[in-house]
Amino acid sequence: MKSGKAVGPDDIPVEVWKCLGEAAVEFLTSLFNRVLESERMPVEWRRSVLVPIFKNKGDVQSCSNYRGIKLMSHTMKLLERVVEARVRKVVEICEQQYGFMPRKSTTDAIFALRILMEKYRDGQKELHCVFVDLEKAYDRVPREELWYCMRKSGVAEKYVRVVQDMYERSRTVVRCAVGQTEEFKVEVGLHQGSVLSPFLFAIVMDQLSEEVRQESPWTMMFADDIVICSESREQVEENLERWRFALERRGMKVSRSKTEYMCVNEREGSGTVRLQGEEVKKVQEFKYLGSTVQSNGECGKEVKKRVQAGWNG
Template sequence: MEEFRQVLEDCQLADLGYSGNWFTWERENLPETNIQERLDRGVGTEEWRTLFPDFIIQHLLHSFSDHCPILINTENNVRKNQGESFRFEAWWILEDTFLEKVKMSWGASSGDLLNKLVILKGDLTRWANQIRRKRKRKKEILTTKLATLLEADRDDENMAEIIDTKIHLNMEIDKDESYWEQRARINWLKLGDRNTSFFHKQASLRKKRNLVQKLQLDDERETKEIEEMKEIAQAYFVKLFSNGSHISTDKMFSGVEACISEEDNANLKANFTKEEIRTDKSPRRGWITSHILPKMLANYWRGCRELLPSTVEQRYKLSSPTNISQFRPISLCNVIYKVIAKAIANRLRVVLHKCIDSAQSAFVSGRLITDNVLLAYEILHTLKNKNIGKRGLMAVKLDMSKAYDRVDWNFVEKVMKKMGFDKGWVDMVMKCVSSVSYSVIINGFASTCFRPHRGLRQGDPLSPFLFLFCGEGLSSLMRLAKAENIIKVVKASRSRPAIFHLLFADDCILFAEATERDAISLKQILMEYKQNSGQCVNFKKSTIFFSTNTQERERMAVSQVLKVRRSIDIERYLGLPSMVGKRKRSCFQNLKDRFKQRIDNWSTRFLSQGGKEVFIKAVLQAIPTFPMTCFLSLNLFLKIWRV
């Protein structure tokens, strides 16, 4: 196998990827002995990729042979983006006339901030079209001029002109670099490897990866038509964001304590200052980047509160699956909204430790992801080694279905008010959440806008913090169950504190005695949590792990009540193995596989020697860093560097 890989390297052949089933070879018809592997694949050189940029490799269905047929289609079956969406280009800022154009457009228009931005968008589009036509010609003229100057004899005038020409040529090259950097989305490279073939190929790869080839209709037929795919996506998300019949109960909120003081509210409600509007570290997509927003908004900040009820367009970046329910929605909020939401989120962050239960360690200052990992590991280790005792213990790992998208707005608002947040502050936060309209993007084509009635936007600076308030509903019910002795808590040892649940964003593990009584109580808690917050547990994907001393009769009874799959362990928790025994090598083998996958990536071949060194330090070294914060270094970690 090593020789085969070397041949591919010598011939500069790289894996071309695939669509369809992940495997190309299958043997045995029984589930117990069935084997699936990806043995066959398409490979090609970079020259071939450049010649056929729109190629598609499909793994077709197989019936007679063990191997799947592989179809390489080089035709372009997807319509190009007709440019109906506005995109701010980072290289515009490098143009000498840019700020002058912005000031002229901003000063000439009247009305509120959003109207000014709409007018500015049109003016910048027309200005950019004119500049774009001149750029290529200008670069050619400067290159020719520099070559002529370098061939001439040196004198003071010649040297001054050479320096001036180099400066202007480098500025044009910087614009090209900014253009490709924005599309490649690579932020770890040093200056020497920017605007190289690596950036260009990475941008092409990203564009191809984000392309939606087809979607499945309700009758299980598949379509490649843009209009039909837009209708499928919009219908799905309209239904997903529709408000369900949620019921607020007094019991849910009785466990939520008031923890925000008058001093906290005074600090939260204080007028925002221009120092809170900071320049962003990287160019972003939107009507105007955050490089110039601070300059424009500093004098208008007090009026920005009026923007909160306005419509904020949100779109979706879709992945490769063909079923719309498998796609991952990404919020593309405009930068105006992000500046406002980020300023509010920064103030909210300061008081989170006061009102968020210690069982939640995500997004709270002073709490680490490793806290949850180590606690879960210790308790699961206790369950695995518990061989004696009349009562067994259990750990239930929950899979929350579309957690962010199902959050009920009214529930979050009531939780914040119960915690003691000022009504004016809560109203401002909820306006950020509710004043939104969505538009689904398929291959650059946007559907019509629609207004949601629930859900948090992934990509909104406020969403992680608001989801913590949603999780407080579950923490409240679990605390009440513990106080009323409805659920028996679990301890890692007699002298250790009791732990009955761990939350990290939407990753949740519940601990209780392995009895039918506790299982019924957990089921009632989860159903009440769903009725109030909208959160829905996918019991088919959830798992349950029992301590060794749990009787089979109790295991069957608990599994029947919860309708959850039994497992010999919790599998992975927060990206790490939940239990590590003597076979540590197999538990962490995926780290070595991830290393190889990164190294074998064809695009890294376009890096210089220095760029590869940065790639190792910035990307590869980060892979084992998180596991090594929780577990002692293994020989496997040391051997990784030999890959």
């Protein structure tokens, strides 16, 4: 765990354990073994501080344009790393998931999409892409779905109970410009800022999309960023509806306003895509994982942006 991170309510930074050296290793090993054996963690670790972070887009006064980051106990985060390492050993995530997977990164996902677009442009064929946005993805995950998906993925019941205990009776306060709110319970969603949450979310997405992936093979995921591709507009529309149904019946929510459609190498009159009768916004370019992809298959705008960033230092 990196140094210099904001501390949780217990005010114990990870630097304390690093400075104590071998003594810290022995103490934490004993402590974590007790937690894993009893399947109960210290009460203080259940508390957190929620800090709203503006997404730098939209109305600054709208709560929906803020992302909440939880400041949690650093010691608990160290335990989460132990649990994550053990859970990863038994869980297999599909190849279509690029987020938080070993030897995969945003660069790989962007490269795969660009190569696919380039091949269709060179072949003078249309490629239809829908970029699916999930509303408050981490915050919407139902806890019962999380336990179900962990068990279905093969996670040992002991570790399911350990993670359950991490979420039971969790409480937080919101830090704002004028101080902190009163403490309240957190009964839904994954912990934002948690070390374990990204992999837990990958498990949930893997299980919820298991059936639909077989019928929609041209799909890539980076955590909650989903790209559905197809050679025909009708097929990509059908696959979009399959994904919507698979996710929304289990508590997730596809954003109608932020999900967008792009046609690569578009011919005249290729039409639009609809989701439950509502037209999906059609765009000529889309910012995918921080990289601008264009409907003409070129990357001029992204190159220009990077050159400008280089000049600006």
